[in-house]
Amino acid sequence: MKADDVLTAHHDVLRGLLRDLAGTTDAQADRREELREEFLRQIEIHAQIEDEIFYPAVPDVSPLLSLAHAEHRQIDDQVATVLRTPVDHPQFVAEVRMLEATVRHHTMEEEQRMFPQSHALGDARLEELGRQLQDRQRELARSGGMRLLIRLKRATLRLTRA
Ligand SMILES: [Fe+2]
Numbered sequence: 001m002k003a004d005d006v007l008t009a010h011h012d013v014l015r016g017l018l019r020d021l022a023g024t025t026d027a028q029a030d031r032r033e034e035l036r037e038e039f040l041r042q043i044e045i046h047a048q049i050e051d052e053i054f055y056p057a058v059p060d061v062s063p064l065l066s067l068a069h070a071e072h073r074q075i076d077d078q079v080a081t082v083l084r085t086p087v088d089h090p091q092f093v094a095e096v097r098m099l100e101a102t103v104r105h106h107t108m109e110e111e112q113r114m115f116p117q118s119h120a121l122g123d124a125r126l127e128e129l130g131r132q133l134q135d136r137q138r139e140l141a142r143s144g145g146m147r148l149l150i151r152l153k154r155a156t157l158r159l160t161r162a
């Protein structure tokens with residue numbers, strides 16, 4: 001699988017999780033917690049494999065790259081807000097929808113502008129990068145539990161200080 005196909009498939013997972021999360025009702029608190037946790041896990045993994053493997057390999061797209069990094073930070077901030085918001089809070093779905101809009105914008109931009117430029121790398125290199133992305137993705141998925149816990153703890157600390 002080529003690198004851009006690996007990342008696009010993962011984008012579908014991320015967008016799907018947020019769509020499902022935004023579609024939950026106030027009565028589905030457990031489901032909300034579950035989906036929020038899974039999204040957090042997946043977005044962490046996604047940002048990390050892009051930052052470590054894909055972005056450094058893409059040639060001559062520096063303006064797109066600085067934009068991408070800025071958008072990752074924006075997503076991070078919005079994820080933190082969603083984490084701080086109790087799932088039964090009246091603003092919860094609104095916060096999720098704002099995050100969803102940012103994620104949608106960022107992933108579409110990658111798919112429509114950055115990925116086509118990555119094709120200059122050639123099929124063999126894209127396949128190689130795709131393998132690296134998938135290996136790292138699996139590795140991070142295995143070690144994801146602990147990092148998630150740390151992050152949730154940090155978010156909770158911010159919440160109690162606020
Ligand atoms: Fe990205």
Ligand SMILES: [Fe+2]
Pocket residue numbers: 007011046050107110
């Ligand atoms: Fe991405």
